Amino acid sequence: MGGSDFCCFGCEAAFSIINKIGLGSYYSYRKLDPNVRKIKPDNQDQIDLHSFIKKCQDDKNEILLAIDGIHCAACVWLIETILLKQENIISARVNLSKKYLKIKWFGAEENCQKYINLISEIGYKLFPFDENILLQEERKYNNDLVKCLAVSGFAAGNIMLFSIILWFYDQQEIGHAMKVFMQFFSSLIALPAIIYSSRPFFKSAFVALKNKSGNMDVPIAVAIFLASLVSLIQAFNQAKHVYFDSAIMLVFFLLIGRYLDFKARKKAFDLAREFTLINSSYARLVNEEGLIKIIASKDIKRGMKILILAGDKVAADGIIIQGQAEFDSSIVNGETVPKLFSFNQNIFAGMINISSPVVISVTKEQDESLIAEIAKIVDDAQAQKNSYVRIADRLARIYTPAVHIAALFTFIFWFYVMQSGLENSVLNAIAILVITCPCALALAVPITQTLTISSLLKRGVLAKSGDALESVNDIDIFVFDKTGTITFGNPVVVDFSCINRKLDFEEEDFYKKLAASICQYSKHPFSKAISLFYEQIKLNLDVTEHPSMGLSSSYKGHEVKIGSATFLEINDKNNNILLNKIYLKYKDDIILFSLKDELKKDAKFLIEYLQKLNKRIVLLSGDSKDIVINIANKVGIKEYYFEHNLMQKSIFIKDLKKQNHKILMVGDGINDAASLNLADISISFIAASELSKNTADIIVQGQNLSPIIDFLNISKRSMNIIKQNLLIALCYNIIAIPFAFMGYVSPLVAAFAMSSSSILVVLNSIKILSYKNLYK
Amino acid sequence: MGVLLFLIPVTFGLALCGLGAFLWTIKNKQYDDIEGSANRILFDNEGKEDNFSDKKRK
Secondary structure, three states: OOHHHHOHHHHHHHHHHHHHOOOOOOOHHHHHHHHOOOOOOOOOOOOOOOOOOEOOOOOOOEEEEEOOOOOOHHHHHHHHHHHHOOOEEEEEEEEEEOEEEEEEEEEEOOOOHHHHHHHHOOOOEEEEHHHHHHHHHHHHHEEEEEEHHHHHHHHHHHHHHHHHHHHHOOHHHHHHHHHHHHHHHHHHHHHHHHHHOOOOHHHHHHHHHHHOOOHHHHHHHHHHHHHHHHHHHHHHHHOOOOOOHHHHHHHHHHHHHHHHHHHHHHHHHHHHHHHHHHHHHHEEOOOOOOOEEEEEEOOOOOOOEEEEOOEEEEEOOOEEEEEEEEEOOHHHOOOOOOOOOOOOEEEEOOOOOOOOOOOEEEEEOOOOHHHHHHHHHHHHHHHOOOHHHHHHHHHHHHHHHHHHHHHHHHHHHHHHOOOHHHHHHHHHHHHHHOOOOOHHHHHHHHHHHHHHHHHHOOOOOEEEHHHHHHHHHHOOOEOOOOOHHHHOOOOEEEEEEOOOOOHHHHHHHHHHHHHHHHHOOOOOHHHHHHHHHOOOOOOOOOOOOOOOOOEEEEEOOEEEEOOOOOOOOOOOOOOOOOOEEEEEEEOOOOEEEEEEEOEEHHHHHHHHHHHHHHEEEEOOOOHHHHHHHHHHHHHOOOOEOOOEEEEEHHHHHHHHHHHHOOOOEEEOOHHHHHHHHHHOOOEEOOOOHHHHHHHHHHEEEEOOHHHHHHHHHHHHHHHHHHHHHHHHHHHHHHHHHHHHHHOOOOOOHHHHHHHHHHHHHHHHHHHHHHHOOOOO | HHHHHHHHHHHHHHHHHHHHHHHHHHHHOOOOOHHHHHHOOOOOOOOOOHHHHHHHHH
16 A cells, blocks of 8 residues: 555554554455544543442452444454553454443553553544443343343244144134144243233333323224233133233234334434534643642532633533633523623533633532433433424324224124124224224334434434424425635635746646645644645655734745745735635745635535425525625525524524424534524534534535535435324224224234235335435 | 144244343343444454453343
């Protein structure tokens, strides 16, 4: 692999480190899209690790570290192998699904920092966290649903063996003893399995009844209970029909739906946990000498002084003693518009500083603030079960009494009108309850949603909430941010020229190389753009940075200056506001670099696509007039607003909402976060500010805009399929009820009807996977 | 037909063993890192057996 194959310095540096320690085979394990992976060789703050290290016996230490930037097996292999080559390491194990690393080592606690630095050097960020968070999570999701699913699936399969014999052969063929034995054995398997695996439904139904409301689980629980009870009585009476197979199969199918639903939401939970771990597990402590030390949030004590920079999340409740800043407090009190806080005002853990640095004095220790916050995010995610599920529950409020009245009516009809005896009448009534059990109805929504979310994920779109998928059909206004959304958000070199004379090819090459070599030392976006513009071999130079002016250095005894026109004392007559001009002066030559924030390649495609759908498109930017007009004209957006700050943006969205518009907003900056929160659907990018990523319903991986089109189409399709599924389920019930009423429902018919309607719903949902991308 | 009376409990017992084994894998946290484990089989251990054996994982 040669020197020119690297996307950036980070990779090149990593490559040399990796090769030096003899781990070159990393590159054969690697499989990732370089456009997606964001490499951050930033300086990592030194975090005080002491409180995170767990002392085990025999002088062993253990620590858990969340990893940011891990994507594939090669990352796992690289991190583990590098660590294992170190002295004193007992084990280093990465969990790729949950994105954390567990290191165990002998000897001094201090070694840990060394290990962390080693991993940070190759571009992964590590954040220590408390084991309690994992334990808490495990307690909450201890795979109970999977166990129920396993038990019910096992029981359903085994009972089916007997049921098939019981359905198709009558007593003369298999003998009375055999029939009794099989019925008895069925009940032996079914009863414990039903009791064990239908707990989720009974719990949920019980909670609903306690709150004096109904949900889909109420008829489900009633049907399961009655079917089992009657079957048990029938088995004891050695009667013709037992419904164990139907009951357990019902539980099994319903659990599949429940599990899929859970999995989709767990994804959102994992994401929330990753965000939280990476953002808020430490704080900047200001000690007596005024020095700043990074400590764990849980070590914060009352009276400590904490520095909060812009973008930081407040780690503990406190009072401002220095400075003033705007805080986003949506996670604390649901207020979407940030407020200004100044001296002597209280701020609370979880708020995010969005403007300037402040120092607070801690008033309340927040040992559990992180855990409490995670719990809150999870609860929010769960409360956000999408509106269709809620419609299904609303349906249940009509459905449950309707079904029970139908059953009662059936009983009365058979017992009083037909005089067919108590047992037969009860059986027919129960058949109604069993067959109307909303099995397909309970599968219809979660299956479609899970398939939709996984189908979106394949196209680089991460859906955090189900609500976002539901409201897509009603969207009539699309609002776009400019910087970082329609454009890349960072300038690139679009033109390179020499002002005073014509350069030959070699000279041109030399100046590009010189400029790139100097600029690599600065973090200013313009410098970054120039150093990326020409990045092959870089010279080692001494560079001085003059803040907001430029850079100076010397090469072969001559001074080199690079920066703005004023810094180089150049009089530039042609003042084009759309271009950022950077000059380089060496000897007598003056070189001009023109920089510009470029449109994303597929921006025009997306806008044209939306225009074809006759949607109202708005460009809402904080940038200055000329630049916004220029970009709007280029992509063809007619309605644009410029110089809008965070407040004005959110007021704009609010006003639209008041007029009953449904809004989809795409944005990436901190100043978009409030508006994103207000919009019906909000989309952000993986490289966006944490604040807007936390707020957005949908996160697009990479920088492209075209996945938004996929998102629109797939969720529209998904909505149609959900509607079809509900229709199928309803049709099935309308056909089935008269049969049950007439007493024609044998266990065979019940089992067949139930599985066929469920399978039909599943097959219908699979259609979602056949979607083809529009933009290549 | 009589043989079924014997065979059914036997097959059921065997199936129960399978269910038990599955529940054990859940309890043993074998589904903790599905993505990672799937890729791990492709790694060369390079002499560091410790890290890859289940013994040290707990």
